[in-house]
Amino acid sequence: MSLAQTKSRNGERPEFEREPAQSGAVGDIERPLSFSERILNNETFQRMMILVVLIVIWEAYARWLNNSLLFPSFTETIGTFWRDLSNGILVNRTITSMRTLAIGYACGLALAAAFTTLAVASGIGTRILSTLTAMFNPLPAIALLPLALIWFGLGTPSLVFVIIHSVLWAVALNTLIGFRGVPETLRMSGRNVGLKGARYVGLILIPAAFPSILAGLKIGWAFAWRTLVAAELVFGVSSRSGGIGWYIFEARNDLDTPTVFAGLLTVILIGLLVESVIFRTIEARTVNLWGMQR
Amino acid sequence: MILLEVNGVTLQYKTPRHLVTATYKVDFSVHQGDRYVILGPSGCGKSTLLKAVGGFMAPVEGSILIRGKAVAAPGPDRMMVFQEFEQLMPWKTVFENVLFPMKVTRKFSRSDAVERANAAIEKVNLAEFRDIYPHMLSGGMKMRVAIARAMALEPDILLMDEPFAALDALTRRAMQQDLLSLWDQLKFTVLFVTHSIEEAILVGSRILVLSPHPGRVRAELDTAKFHFGNIDQSEFGAMSKRIHGLLFDDGQKRMPEKVSA
Numbered sequence: 268m269s270l271a272q273t274k275s276r277n278g279e280r281p282e283f284e285r286e287p288a289q290s291g292a293v294g295d296i297e298r299p300l301s302f303s304e305r306i307l308n309n310e311t312f313q314r315m316m317i318l319v320v321l322i323v324i325w326e327a328y329a330r331w332l333n334n335s336l337l338f339p340s341f342t343e344t345i346g347t348f349w350r351d352l353s354n355g356i357l358v359n360r361t362i363t364s365m366r367t368l369a370i371g372y373a374c375g376l377a378l379a380a381a382f383t384t385l386a387v388a389s390g391i392g393t394r395i396l397s398t399l400t401a402m403f404n405p406l407p408a409i410a411l412l413p414l415a416l417i418w419f420g421l422g423t424p425s426l427v428f429v430i431i432h433s434v435l436w437a438v439a440l441n442t443l444i445g446f447r448g449v450p451e452t453l454r455m456s457g458r459n460v461g462l463k464g465a466r467y468v469g470l471i472l473i474p475a476a477f478p479s480i481l482a483g484l485k486i487g488w489a490f491a492w493r494t495l496v497a498a499e500l501v502f503g504v505s506s507r508s509g510g511i512g513w514y515i516f517e518a519r520n521d522l523d524t525p526t527v528f529a530g531l532l533t534v535i536l537i538g539l540l541v542e543s544v545i546f547r548t549i550e551a552r553t554v555n556l557w558g559m560q561r
Numbered sequence: 562m563i564l565l566e567v568n569g570v571t572l573q574y575k576t577p578r579h580l581v582t583a584t585y586k587v588d589f590s591v592h593q594g595d596r597y598v599i600l601g602p603s604g605c606g607k608s609t610l611l612k613a614v615g616g617f618m619a620p621v622e623g624s625i626l627i628r629g630k631a632v633a634a635p636g637p638d639r640m641m642v643f644q645e646f647e648q649l650m651p652w653k654t655v656f657e658n659v660l661f662p663m664k665v666t667r668k669f670s671r672s673d674a675v676e677r678a679n680a681a682i683e684k685v686n687l688a689e690f691r692d693i694y695p696h697m698l699s700g701g702m703k704m705r706v707a708i709a710r711a712m713a714l715e716p717d718i719l720l721m722d723e724p725f726a727a728l729d730a731l732t733r734r735a736m737q738q739d740l741l742s743l744w745d746q747l748k749f750t751v752l753f754v755t756h757s758i759e760e761a762i763l764v765g766s767r768i769l770v771l772s773p774h775p776g777r778v779r780a781e782l783d784t785a786k787f788h789f790g791n792i793d794q795s796e797f798g799a800m801s802k803r804i805h806g807l808l809f810d811d812g813q814k815r816m817p818e819k820v821s822a
Contacts, residue, residue, distance in 0.1 A: 450647040455617060458635045460662040460714075470665070474652045557651045558696025 364510030371430025445479025569623035598765030606776030640711035
């Protein structure tokens with residue numbers, strides 16, 4: 268209908284060609300965002316705001332309850348946290364935990380690397396790994412602790428054993444899934460230039476599967492940290508050199524709830540630090556930069 | 562001089578349920594400096610044939626010889642350019658992607674390789690995108706990087722598997738022109754797979770027409786005289802019609818709906 272109208276009004280529509288207008292006349296194509304626009308969109312700023320709100324709720328509830336044995340306030344917790352931080356107790360406990368964690372994490376990664384290499388190399392290797400993962404991944408690491416105590420006795424070796432268990436399967440499974448997801452074209456372009464064996468894995472498969480591998484590392488870290496703190500709660504490692512879990516356990520025995528809170532706060536802070544500083548930095552410099560993950 | 566000889570090649574591959582014969586007793590030979598196009602509808606095994614020349618699969622019958630030597634495995638003397646954009650390594654910049662094959666094969670010294678990589682990037686007009694990661698490039702640009710990467714290594718033969726099929730029509734036309742002007746400068750040998758009749762006539766100096774299910778040789782045509790300048794002339798149309806006939810009037814009449822663009 269409208270087409271017919273246009274036609275009848277103009278009779279015929281003439282053809283034309285024209286030079287494009289200078290883009291300068293269109294106005295700014297890009298405009299920098301204002302300060303307030305940028306700060307409101309900033310992820311760190313938003314996360315800080317969430318934390319502030321949570322802290323305010325915490326403080327308000329604790330003051331209303333007014334029972335520091337059950338629920339100490341934020342200020343009280345921070346006070347205790349600061350006291351134990353400055354007298355070095357918390358630092359020592361954390362270092363003890365971290366050392367055990369580092370050993371367990373490293374061993375777990377090495378084993379995961381060995382298993383996935385086996386799995387990539389042969390079909391039977393893949394079957395071995397997927398069967399083992401299916402068996403052991405759902406098994407809570409803590410459930411192995413009694414057994415570990417019988418095998419390795421009280422002390423670091425038992426902790427390392429359960430940490431390895433919690434890291435190994437998560438990392439191996441994710442790496443294997445990552446390797447499987449590498450596009451055929453990318454594999455072929457690697458083989459095209461004559462890459463084989465370890466060089467092929469190192470130069471093509473690992474970087475191509477990196478988003479998956481990194482996810483595995485993150486999950487493995489979270490499992491390991493969780494397992495370690497829980498295991499330390501069960502037994503304190505050789506008395507004097509207890510970790511952060513033991514610090515919480517001791518404080519609970521003394522009914523010193525603010526110290527328990529300070530210990531929990533430390534566990535949370537370390538978790539946040541590793542996640543949002545270490546892993547975020549790795550992500551920003553690899554998978555985000557490469558456009559493999561948004 | 563004969564560079565590539567394919568003699569009576571039969572290719573088969575297994576799907577979970579069937580054994581598929583992709584090509585049956587295919588013969589052809591590619592000379593130095595040829596722009597040799599394999600043309601056929603889907604299901605004629607042309608991509609499988611290219612993979613076999615690339616060394617990614619072995620023929621069940623017949624032989625594939627490069628400079629008289631049998632093809633046994635993939636190698637940098639036969640650089641492949643794929644249709645998919647995933648062929649670039651997302652964790653490397655344009656420059657690093659182009660450099661990578663030269664670094665891995667150690668065909669050139671380090672300083673030579675850097676120089677060649679830069680020159681190749683310059684040739685495909687991507688100099689200003691040298692340090693950018695592939696995910697920020699358009700499809701056409703990614704394809705140009707893949708071509709630069711393959712050319713920089715100076716392979717005996719360039720294998721192109723429907724390289725422009727995933728591009729939009731305008732970019733595709735520009736890429737065909739670019740490829741031809743690169744060939745004018747360097748006179749490399751290229752084996753090019755396509756399912757577009759027009760692209761085959763424009764890009765190719767010789768066309769091997771395959772029939773489908775399984776792929777068998779239907780004709781070999783000389784199309785060296787056709788280019789963008791005479792695309793509108795009757796001879797070009799006649800050649801196009803002739804190929805059309807070879808592909809579709811295979812005993813029975815069929816509507817030409819499958820092959821277009």
